[in-house]
Amino acid sequence: MNTKTILIVDDTVANLDILAELLAEYDLIDTTSGVDALEIVNEEKVDLILLDIMMPEIGGFKVCERLKSNPYTKNIPVIFLTAKTDEESIEKAYEIGGSDYITKPFKPKELLARVKMQLDLQSLIQNLEYMSSYDSMTxxxxxxxxxxxxxxxxxxxxxxxFAVMIDIDTFKNINDTYGHDTGDEVIKTITKIIQEMLPPKSIFGRLGGEEFAIVCNHKNQTELLSFIESIRKKINEISLDFNNKTIHFTISIGVAKYQEEFMMIDDLLKEADKLLYQAKETGRNKTIFRK
Known part of the structure; x- marks a missing residue:
């Protein structure tokens, strides 16, 4: 069973020491800085945050607001642990997305129970989030x-x-000739290859059927294009042995770079999709890029 990780954010070191002893059964990360807390959640997997309100640099309310505006951290439960007992603070804490509000001095058994309750609830939410966020096949x-x-x-x-649109060439023919089970194996095989070769911090998804997309930042355009081409070549070189059949397959790719006239992510992806269409219309098994 994986031990849950709790981030404790309080500018009073004595409070951190007390909480560290009380919550010793969990993996703990602590900091006295709200700024550092925001950096930590971007680097570490955190299951729950205990957050003070009154801190220098950036207060607990602002930290919570930033967490909830980020799709990567919005589902981390935040328990405010503070000396502020006024109704206005309590109301605001819940309005901005806090999961619970505990006042100091706290009762140890009560704090432990409420932490456990939030972690149990978070496990259920994570399961639901996974089912609603990930493709069941890949x-x-x-x-x-x-x-x-x-x-x-x-x-x-x-x-x-950059946006990268990828489509499996003649995929309908693969399904019609070898069956949908074989088509599924082709999709899984291509997904695995792309995952293993992705640039760091890429966003990779299956948009439906045989179509995939990647969004990533890269300062070296030539290096990125070489990277993408290596994916295409790798897939072109392999074959899939399935049900005593050897299946060869290829992909076509369109790559577009952000331009100032693009107002939303859809504009960038549509440009990449146009280039993907050109790749398929001009022979398939190729990458087309336009600045």
Whole structure:
């Protein structure tokens, strides 16, 4: 059983020490800084956050608001642990997405029970989130989750942003000739190859059928295109042995780079899709890129 990880954020070191002893059964990360807390959740898997409200640099409310605006961290439960007992603070804590509100001085058994309750609830939510976010065949992002994360990337890190659209060539013929089980194996095989070769921090999803998409940032355009071409060549070189049959398959790829006239992620993806269509119309098994 995996031990849950709790991030404790409090600018008083004595409070961190008390909580560390009380919550020793969990994996703990602590910090006295709200700024550091936001960096930690981007680097570490955190299951729950205990968050003070009154801190220097950035207060607990602002930390919570930023967590809830980020699709990667919005589902982490936040328990406010604070000396503030006024109704206005309590109301605001829940309005901005807090899961619970515990006032200091706290009762140890009560805090443990409420932490456990939030972690149990989080496990249920994570299971539901997985089912609603991942493609059941390939275990990569489904269309809904891909677009959610891609839009967030577009809004927050659009410089050097690329969209890659990928389609399996003559996939209908594979299904018609060898059967849908074979077609499914082709999809899984291609997915695995792409996953193993993806640039770091790429967003990779199956948009439906035999169509996939990647959104990633890369400062070296030539290097990225070489990377994408290596994926195409790798798939072109392999074959799938399934039910005593050897199946060869290829992919076509369209690659587009962010331009100032693109107002949303859809614009970038549509440009990549146009280039994908050109690749398929001009012979398939190729990559087409336009700046």
């Amino acid at each position: 275990n990569i992002y489904n269309r809904r989750k891909f677009f959610e994360l891609a839009e967030y990337r577009f809004i927050n890190a659009r410089d050097d942003l």
